[in-house]
Amino acid sequence: MKLDLRKLKLRKVNETLQSIDPKRNNKSYTILNPEGNHAICAGLTDDIDVTVKGHVGYYCGGMNQNANITVEGNVGTGVAENMMSGKIHVKGNASQSAGATAHGGFLVIDGDASSRCGISMKGIDIVVKGSVGHMSAFMAQSGNLVICGDAGEALGDSLYETDIYIKGRVKSLGADCIEKKMDNKHLKKLDKLLKKAKLDKLKSKDFKRYGSARKLYNFKIDNVSNY
Amino acid sequence: MCGIVGIYLKSKKFEKDLGKMLSGMLINMESRGPDSAGFAIYKKEKKEEVKYSICINNLSFEKFKKGITGKIKFTKILKNSDHVILSSKEKPKKVLDILNEFKGVSLVGYGKSIEIFKQVGNPKDVVKKFNLENFSGTHGIGHTRMATESAITTDGSHPYSTGSDECLVHNGSLSNHNNLRRDLTKKGINFKSENDTEVAAGYISNHLSSKKNLKETLMSGLGDLDGFYTFITGTRKGFAIVRDEIACKPAVVAETKDYVAIASEFQAMAHLPSVNMAKIFEPEPGIVYSWGK
Numbered sequence: 001m002k003l004d005l006r007k008l009k010l011r012k013v014n015e016t017l018q019s020i021d022p023k024r025n026n027k028s029y030t031i032l033n034p035e036g037n038h039a040i041c042a043g044l045t046d047d048i049d050v051t052v053k054g055h056v057g058y059y060c061g062g063m064n065q066n067a068n069i070t071v072e073g074n075v076g077t078g079v080a081e082n083m084m085s086g087k088i089h090v091k092g093n094a095s096q097s098a099g100a101t102a103h104g105g106f107l108v109i110d111g112d113a114s115s116r117c118g119i120s121m122k123g124i125d126i127v128v129k130g131s132v133g134h135m136s137a138f139m140a141q142s143g144n145l146v147i148c149g150d151a152g153e154a155l156g157d158s159l160y161e162t163d164i165y166i167k168g169r170v171k172s173l174g175a176d177c178i179e180k181k182m183d184n185k186h187l188k189k190l191d192k193l194l195k196k197a198k199l200d201k202l203k204s205k206d207f208k209r210y211g212s213a214r215k216l217y218n219f220k221i222d223n224v225s226n227y
Numbered sequence: 228m229c230g231i232v233g234i235y236l237k238s239k240k241f242e243k244d245l246g247k248m249l250s251g252m253l254i255n256m257e258s259r260g261p262d263s264a265g266f267a268i269y270k271k272e273k274k275e276e277v278k279y280s281i282c283i284n285n286l287s288f289e290k291f292k293k294g295i296t297g298k299i300k301f302t303k304i305l306k307n308s309d310h311v312i313l314s315s316k317e318k319p320k321k322v323l324d325i326l327n328e329f330k331g332v333s334l335v336g337y338g339k340s341i342e343i344f345k346q347v348g349n350p351k352d353v354v355k356k357f358n359l360e361n362f363s364g365t366h367g368i369g370h371t372r373m374a375t376e377s378a379i380t381t382d383g384s385h386p387y388s389t390g391s392d393e394c395l396v397h398n399g400s401l402s403n404h405n406n407l408r409r410d411l412t413k414k415g416i417n418f419k420s421e422n423d424t425e426v427a428a429g430y431i432s433n434h435l436s437s438k439k440n441l442k443e444t445l446m447s448g449l450g451d452l453d454g455f456y457t458f459i460t461g462t463r464k465g466f467a468i469v470r471d472e473i474a475c476k477p478a479v480v481a482e483t484k485d486y487v488a489i490a491s492e493f494q495a496m497a498h499l500p501s502v503n504m505a506k507i508f509e510p511e512p513g514i515v516y517s518w519g520k
Contacts, residue, residue, distance in 0.1 A: 036494030054503060055493050074507055076493060077477065095477065095509055114509050115474055134474075134512065 004032040010040065017067075020046040036076070041069050044086070058095075061088045064105060080107045083124055096133065099126045102143075108197045115152065118145045121162060127197040137164050138174065146193050148202060156210050160218075164210040165190050167202070178213040229385075229398040230256025230371040231478075232496075233459045233489040235466050235518045240485050241500070246362030248499055250354040252488070253369045255495040257350045259398075260371030263384040264353035265335075265345025267394040267461055268364045272339040276302060277391070279313045279322060280336045280343040282381050291332060298325050308356045310335070310344050319391065333382060333419065338392030340365075340463050345384040366519070368461045370396035376404075377422040387425045389416060390432030392463040397424040398491055399476045401454035427452055431460060445469045445515040457510075459489055465519015474512035481505035487518050 003013045017029060031052045034040055038057035041050055044067035052060070055073035064083045071079075074092035083102040090098075093111035100116070102124035109126070115133035118126050123142045131149030138154070140162035150168035157174020163186065164177075182205070190204040217223055232252035236242060245268065253264055283291045288306045295301070295313070299322055303314040315322055319337065326334045336343035344357040350371045354360070370385035377383045386394040401407075404423035407430060412418065416429040430452065434444035441462055448458075449469065457476040459468050468489050470478055481488045481496055483505045488496045496502055510516050 035497035036492060038494075055497070055507065057492055057494050073503075074479075074493065076479075093508065095479070096474070115512065 001026055001028070002030050002032060005035060005037060005040075006033045010037050014039070014042060017041060017044050017048070017050060020048055022046075034073070038076070041067065044069070047086075055092070064088065074111070079109075080105070080124070083107065093130070094128075098128075099124050104143075106196065112149065118143075118162070121145065125193055125196075127193055127199070129197070129199065131168065134171075135174065137162055137177075140164075144189070144193060146190065146197070146207075148199065156212075158216060159212045161212070163189075165193075165204075165207045166210065167207050170210070173210070176213045176216045177210055180209045180211045182207070182209045228259045228373040230259030230491045230495065231369070231385075231396045231398045231457060231459050231489070232256060232491070233366070233368040233396075233461070233466055233468070235366040235487045236485065237483075237487065237518075238485045242365065243363045245364045245367055246359045248486075248488075249362075249367045249369055250359040251498045252490055252495045253350045253354050253359070253371060255497070256369075256371040256491060259491055260373040261349055262374045262379045263345065263347040263372045263381075264350035264370065265343065265372075265384045265386055265396075266354075266357075266359060266367060266369035267336065267341055267343045267386045267388070268359075268362050268367045269340045269392070269461065269463065270342065270362075270364045272463070273314070275316045276314045277316075277319050277322070277337060277339055278342060279315070279326060279334060280341070280388075281311045281313060281326060281332050282335050282346070283309055283311055283332045284381070285309075286331045291329075294329060295325065307344065307358070309346065310357065312342055327417075335381075336386070336388030336394060338388075338463065341388065341392045341394060341461070343386055343388055343394060345370075345386065346381055347379050347384065366461060366466055368394055368396050368459050368466060376400055376424075377420055380420075382420040383422050385424060386461075387422070387428035389418075389425065389428045390435060393428070393432055393435065393461070395424060395428040395431060395458060395460045397427060397456055397458055398478075399454060399456035399471070401427060401452055401456065403453040407451070423454070427456070427458065435462070441465070441467050442515050442517050445517075449513055449515075457491070462519075465517060467515055467517035468510055469515045470510055470512050472513040478510050479507065480510055480516065481507045 034054045036057045042062040047066045052071045057076040059078045062081045070089045080088045081100040083105040085105045087106045090109045094113040096115045098113045107126045109128045112130035117132040117136040127146040134152035137156045141160040147166040154174035156177030187204045301315045305312045385396045388394045401423040404426040411429045457478045
């Protein structure tokens with residue numbers, strides 16, 4: 001089913017995608033002429049496929065559950081923000097805060113992601129085929145961030161349990177972020193993620209792993225008595 | 228918030244459509260700035276003439292024309308809504324002194340090729356009021372304002388111009404503008420408003436007048452201007468964009484063989500010809516990107 005944003009209002013398009021009738025069994029949708037609109041495909045809950053033909057604005061696929069969204073273009077700030085499950089595939093570049101605060105699901109960016117990629121991520125897996133900007137994985141709590149290119153300044157500042165895998169150069173690390181040993185279980189996990197992103201040709205052994213040194217305030221047991 | 232837009236034409240193909248392209252961009256940025264709007268257009272210049280863009284506010288055109296006749300020798304005087312474009316071959320200093328003393332009007336910019344129009348109101352209305360669609364030119368810059376640092380007035384609207392053929396639009400806010408204003412005032416730069424962006428424009432003029440080029444000026448601005456900003460700044464021969472190192476304020480660039488477009492959001496440029504084929508990228512923080520000279 002085709003949904004043309006030149007003919008339909010954004011609210012109508014999102015309403016259509018948010019209220020899928022399971023009896024009709026139409027699981028495939030295409031959005032035409034997105035023209036940089038914000039919040040396209042926000043709040044989807046069903047297991048459907050949506051292809052967006054062109055560039056989109058902010059918060060594309062925000063809060064997504066179950067849907068499989070492909071953007072054939074660039075995305076603005078906050079793609080997949082607060083995603084719970086499902087998959088979002090961006091064929092172009094992503095602006096800042098991609099995958100911000102997302103609890104689950106899978107985000108693949110074919111191009112570069114700019115600053116604060118994976119900020120405060122809470123369980124999502126993100127694979128960026130290009131590079132990421134400054135302060136990526138800031139306060140990242142859980143999940144995996146895979147970067148096939150380089151990372152900007154202050155990577156992984158104040159992070160908690162997220163694993164960061166990077167193939168290229170890191171400009172600088174943020175507070176409490178350190179390089180960690182790549183064990184077999186990490187290699188296996190990374191292989192799985194690369195395969196899922198259709199990057200079978202890349203070898204997990206070429207990546208480095210970064211994580212939390214666990215030395216900031218919250219990690220110190222002595223501070224528990226303050227509460 | 229605020230929305231900023233700009234177009235620089237790399238070929239002559241779209242010179243007649245410049246106003247149309249820019250007006251679409253401004254209207255699409257209404258959601259980022261509904262309080263006031265403005266634009267600067269760079270046109271082909273006439274060798275010895277300097278154009279003065281003047282907002283005459285509530286004064287009638289006839290009264291203004293009568294008021295300056297005899298004081299300034301002008302070659303052309305054109306009315307566009309509540310703005311007047313005055314062309315003169317006289318020395319700019321003389322003309323500027325007279326215009327600055329003329330009560331009830333404000334000079335919004337001057338130069339050999341620049342024309343500036345800005346006014347309070349919704350971008351859609353401002354664009355219509357000045358018939359931006361009919362403008363042609365080589366490059367243009369525009370702004371839609373959501374007021375934060377100073378009042379919603381013509382003087383508080385962008386673009387700001389503090390030097391010949393220079394203009395600046397800004398999305399963000401500066402935190403050290405009062406100190407900088409004092410320093411620049413001592414160096415002889417006049418400010419008309421309490422606005423932070425006007426200080427940044429003054430800073431740029433001051434550096435350009437000491438023979439620094441636009442790129443060098445903006446590079447040193449990264450060290451001296453404290454705050455959040457994406458700036459687009461125009462000169463007679465080109466324009467440039469720079470974002471502060473934190474880069475909270477958005478920007479997107481689309482480049483084709485015919486033009487370079489800059490906007491706060493992609494939706495501002497979605498209507499531009501073959502934009503979907505353009506090279507689209509987000510300017511990196513702390514790096515100056517410039518086109519033209």
